[in-house]
Amino acid sequence: MDDITKAVHDYVVREYLEEGDEREVTETTPLISGGIVDSFSMVSLKRFLEKKYQVQIPDADATPDAFDTVQRIVALVHRFQKPATVGA
């Protein structure tokens, strides 16, 4: 698990998985369709990603489908991250 994947995974488990919910969350666990994150809570997850990774995710791209797994969320972050400056 790379750094972004681990950070997103840990945030989801900490913030959205209910205390008594013993489901294991992997990179491919359905989050929205699995009822762990609902469409309203997606907004706070989006806000977390934008703040932590300094990205702007357009509302049109923030669909339930794009947020349905940790893997897809990470892909979304990569898509909107500015390319690293050469030599930085």
Next chain:
Amino acid sequence: MSNPVLCDELIAKSYEELTANFDWSVAERELGYKPGDPINIGWMCSDRMCRIGIADKVALYWEDYQGNQERFTFDDLRVLSNTVAQFIWELGIQPGERVCLFMDRVPELYIGMLGILKTGAVAQPLFSAFGDESLLVRLQNAETTAIITQKKHVHKVRKIREQLPNLRHIIIVDPGDSALQEREVAFRMEQMPRVEDFPVYPTTAESPSLLHYTSGTTGQPKGAQHVHYSIISQYLTTKWALDLQPDDIYWCNADPGWVTGTSYGIIGPWSNGATQVVLDSGFNAERWYSFLQKRRVTVWYSAPTAIRLLMKEGTDVVRRHDLSSLRYLASVGEPLNAEAVIWSEQAFGKPFHDTFWQTETGCIVITNFPGMPIKPGSMGRPFPGITATALNTKTYEPITETGIAGLVALRPGWPSQARGYWHNEAGYKAKFKNGWYLCGDRASIDSDGYYWFMGRDDDVINTGGHLVGPFEIESALLEHPAVHESAAVAKPDPVNMEVVKAFVTLKRGYEPSDDLELEIMNHIRKRLSPLAMPQEIEFVESLPKTRSGKIVRRVLRCKEFNEPVGDLSTIMDD
């Protein structure tokens, strides 16, 4: 546009004919009920179906997001609801006591409600995404005796149980191997001895049945008290407004934690003897369309928020599925915009029919009636037996001109009208003016008698079809250590119609930041619910107030909607 295949009454008579000589006794006769006899919703939806010869018909196909499936016939409903009833009765729960259902959309939720009602106890369904604070205020107000829940939600009950002296039993349907704690008891429905015969409590028309909580502008949520006679209008509106027929496969997207999920996710379809399907899954367009295709759903009752999310996913995903079984589509929650109606005609070859009603009405009261021309964006016309109007906001007299906005009002007396608010007589009385029940919405009526929604008449926020009270949010905001004062208002939203926006002043020593905004958002989400979570927080220096110091939400709301604030002189003196 293809025409729906209508039930016999709708083929034989026009809307005008049905309305002209309407009497609710048509539903009483069809349900075999004689005024004065006992009437029990739990029995009507299960035992009666077996008596009329459909014991072996499938009542419920259930599926979850992992693909687990179960199937229940009407005889299963009868026996398993007896089993729930027997268990509750043996715990010593008395008729009239409140039993809360706090579960995801698992079979025990649907069958459990019938079982509770069979004992004469009152079912109090609550949305399982509620946080502990939302749960606490509703259980305290109802003086709930027992709660039926799942292992994944029981920690919220454990957090608050010391503040709930009336809560004698915490019933867990899937306890697993974990140790039960104080007041907890396991109930594994499938492993319990099946109870063939249970002496159903002889509730009568006015016996309390369900207690559904709804939010208002002021104070904590109010418990709308329904009675067993409500089945009369829930049965008939399901048949006529949703055009549900015995051979239909019906899918209602609503969670039974809300009134749509009980009136039209349990009582309506099963009192009509229809097969319904339930998908215990969050939103996913591909999964939803696959489910519609697999179950060959014919009647689909959804919500504008879900429809707009489907619109966002486009029509390509629709085309990949065979949805030819769909016959009739309807929607409820908040007004269905014209674009969504037009899109559904393009995507499914059929329009969604908007229906209007609320927790207190218990059934659909204004609707785009099957067979009646749809005016996209309109709420439709009053259901037969419902006398509706738009009232002048000052005189509370019906507005006679067309196209003028007024308060949506109903003449009291239909079968499923809430009989009161639990422990809040004053709040219930305040809903009536001049002999009319006020819905809290504004609408105009056009020359054809169609109603057009204009907005709420109070500060309640309608988000994704659910009403959220600003007081509850503001109270929870004040629990956060950084918050000095707050105001919660509606903000327009393209998917949910409205979302919550909070204006916050901070205590000395705290500075506005993205971190703090996210922290406060998550605080509300966990304490109340995801619906109540502000989707935006604006940190301000001060909030607009009356001379006596009361926060004027209207100023903030108008700013969000880009509307003129109007004359504030009277309210500023409050």
